[in-house]
Amino acid sequence: MNCYSCPGALGSCPIGSMQAIFDGRQREFAFYVVGYLALIGLVVGRFICAWLCLFGLIQELLYKIPTPKLTIPTKVDKPLRYLKYLILIVMVFILPFFIRSEYGVGEPFFCKYICPVGTLEGGIPLVLLNEMLRSTLGWLFRWKFFLLIMCVAASIFIYRPFCKYICPLGAFYGLFQKVSLIRMNVDEDACVNCGKCARTCKMNVDPHTTPNSNECIRCRECVNACPMHALSMGIGSLKNNTVRKQEESL
């Protein structure tokens, strides 16, 4: 997640900056940041989640700790996946836009009250190194620290819980999965319905039936697992049409 503590935030700090523009005095729509995020989403969808996000990596490493793993029942997992959309709409868009202080300035609600990433990547190191900051610690830091501990603990037993249930950036990119340039494709002729792709997917997606699900982070584990090489990731029908035409001409 690009928060201010990442050098990538210099170009476009997505969630934080979106809120910074929404909660500014002018109460403007964040065209630059939304446009940038839409562009990324339109090109690669949630590929960012699997291959670039540092907090995603941290969760994956925690999940590698050898413990029994928890399977969240579908009747709990499925509705809980919508929580990140609620967080995106309410805490990233609505609250920073409408709730104002006496000076006319809003707050970055998601960053301030929920996001554990800033606490981990910025808060804890800064507080450890700076005595003056340590003296300012209050209830907010304790709350954020508690949320971080919960997230870290959950990541040991559940695969990427923050990505599945909380992350508004993943929610935003997920909206573009079905329209992105780079997509997951299923070769129906090669697929034998063995179900190996669904069993391999740790995001609980069935790549055979919903290859471009909003929940897919495009990690390609299913592509590697498929014994018939029926799954691929590319510029969808462009690639497959070219292959088909070549085969038909032979």
Next chain:
Amino acid sequence: MKRAIPLKVTLALIPLAIACMAFGIYRGEVATVLAKAINICMECIGLD
């Protein structure tokens, strides 16, 4: 193999996203992003 949403839709939306970015740059939003990126956001790290 059928594609749920045609590629042309994607190719039509990309310029729209770029136009959105361009409008934001024109309005000076980049300075806000940079200010957010280079200043420590006390709220983000849990210091109120």
